[in-house]
Amino acid sequence: IVMTQTPPSSPVTLGQAASISCRSSQSLVHTDGNTYLSWLQQRPGQPPRLLIYKISNRFSGVPDRFSGSGAGTDFTLKISRVEAEDVGVYYCMQATHFPVTFGGGTKVEIK
């Protein structure tokens, strides 16, 4: 499964919203009815961190300014009000079909 993320880079103003798109080459609906699409954040010099799992579920400790949506092959991560600590690279990931695959990443930076 090929995961295509857009845009590759997203310069945003502090306090403004950011949106990242992820499209899969096949439906990510599993035979068990779940859609195993996640979003991860990687801050500079840090390992990745899980933000969102199964399309729209925020992981423990993730601020509510992060939200995920979508279905089938099209998914979106939104940051409602970007803060300085949100700078980094964001990846979508699918685990519905093995091998697990990641999107190419979207770099979020402050204007």
Added chain:
Amino acid sequence: QVQLVESGGGVVQPGRSLRLSCAASGFTFRLYGMHWVRQAPGKGLEWVAVISFDGSYEYYGDSVEGRFTISRDNSKDTLYLQMNSLRVEDTAVYYCVKDEWLALDSWGQGTPVTVSS
């Protein structure tokens, strides 16, 4: 809290072998599937392998299939990655990752592997 500490990385010549380890703590290791994910310098994330909670199931990425072997010792709360026939393109930071319902919910700090002559 969950802690995953990788070790065993280093510099190795092409064609040689290396074994990575990941010591887990802060959760009941034997109940969770585990993954290895790698990241080449300046590049994105590449999934390497997964092993089921009891070791009965393994799956590999295409680029490492037949060369790498994932395993675990639930009595020692430790995950392993045996890497054989290493290639220059295997150079990366290797992360040990815990699986929760097919989401990669906890990551180690990573161990760097450099394959160079």
